[in-house]
Amino acid sequence: MTDQLAVAVVGASGRMGSQACAAVEAADGLRLVGRYDVGDELGDLGGADVVVELTVPDASPDNVAHCVARGVHCVVGTTGWTPERLARLEERLAQAPSARTGGPVGVLVAPNFAIGAILMMRFAQTAARFYESVEVVELHHPQKVDAPSGTAARTASLVAAARAEAGLGDVPDATTRDELGARGALVDGIPVHSVRLRGLVAHQEVLLGGVGEMLTIRHDSFDRESFMPGVLAGVRGVADHPGLTVGLEHYLGLD
Numbered sequence: 001m002t003d004q005l006a007v008a009v010v011g012a013s014g015r016m017g018s019q020a021c022a023a024v025e026a027a028d029g030l031r032l033v034g035r036y037d038v039g040d041e042l043g044d045l046g047g048a049d050v051v052v053e054l055t056v057p058d059a060s061p062d063n064v065a066h067c068v069a070r071g072v073h074c075v076v077g078t079t080g081w082t083p084e085r086l087a088r089l090e091e092r093l094a095q096a097p098s099a100r101t102g103g104p105v106g107v108l109v110a111p112n113f114a115i116g117a118i119l120m121m122r123f124a125q126t127a128a129r130f131y132e133s134v135e136v137v138e139l140h141h142p143q144k145v146d147a148p149s150g151t152a153a154r155t156a157s158l159v160a161a162a163r164a165e166a167g168l169g170d171v172p173d174a175t176t177r178d179e180l181g182a183r184g185a186l187v188d189g190i191p192v193h194s195v196r197l198r199g200l201v202a203h204q205e206v207l208l209g210g211v212g213e214m215l216t217i218r219h220d221s222f223d224r225e226s227f228m229p230g231v232l233a234g235v236r237g238v239a240d241h242p243g244l245t246v247g248l249e250h251y252l253g254l255d
């Protein structure tokens with residue numbers, strides 16, 4: 001029993017957190033030692049080796065800082081990790097004590113745990129240099145508090161970097177009047193559109209356009225079950241990935 005990895009979940013009463021608790025409880029080699037939600041004192045996190053953090057963008061950095069300062073690895077699914085927040089987290093990691101499991105503390109920030117979503121981002125990144133136009137459409141359940149989704153923001157950033165590396169300029173767009181914002185948000189110059197619709201869970205399309213053709217890369221999460229293998233892969237792998245890692249692809253041999 002003692003060689004089991006002790007895991008706590010922060011945001012344990014939420015849609016993702018409750019499912020993550022059940023997944024940890026059912027997983028070989030893992031032991032759920034704590035469930036925390038809003039208002040709970042995190043304290044020593046029930047002796048956890050690894051915390052799964054699934055809360056809200058405004059709470060996540062402080063929760064993660066609390067874990068890092070106590071030598072607890074973190075697997076973070078919460079969105080809203082701006083470059084500035086990530087930079088502050090890296091500073092905290094540089095000053096962190098040794099992990100309870102030994103060695104340096106690891107933090108995984110994963111915009112999406114679903115394997116198909118990770119592949120969608122990778123395929124979009126690969127395709128980006130071949131197309132003059134690209135737009136991202138993300139579609140989610142109406143309870144979602146943030147827009148655009150973390151996955152869409154990450155996809156747009158990866159695509160923009162691939163375009164820049166290939167020497168592509170701005171996406172073509174003759175719009176000169178858009179008082180209502182109908183052309184969507186721009187993330188690193190890539191238009192991103194957010195749909196919130198009853199009945200949906202988490203979906204995204206990357207539309208790539210060239211002369212006389214379009215490539216659509218689409219991923220659908222129909223159930224939050226789709227995220228759980230990725231959560232567990234993060235929990236099992238985080239101690240072997242010291243420091244900050246952004247994106248579960250780096251745990252899956254997709255570097």
Ligand SMILES: NC(=O)C1=CN([C@@H]2O[C@H](COP(=O)(O)OP(=O)(O)OC[C@H]3O[C@@H](n4cnc5c(N)ncnc54)[C@H](O)[C@@H]3O)[C@@H](O)[C@H]2O)C=CC1
Nearest residue numbers: 011013014015016037038055059077078079110111112113
């Ligand atoms: N990386 C991924 O694959 C996925 C990430 N997400 C993200 O995970 C986050 C949570 O999503 P949902 O579970 O759908 O939201 P939710 O609203 O159902 O759950 C959030 C939970 O966090 C709790 N919470 C809020 N502030 C807190 C604090 N300071 N300390 C502890 N708990 C706190 C809330 O009470 C709630 O129970 C969102 O940022 C969402 O975008 C969601 C699905 C998949």
Ligand SMILES: O=C(O)C1=N[C@H](C(=O)O)C[C@H](O)C1
Nearest residue numbers: 079111112144149150151202
């Ligand atoms: O809030 C959600 O539901 C999801 N959030 C993440 C995001 O913002 O990308 C991951 C997934 O899309 C579901």
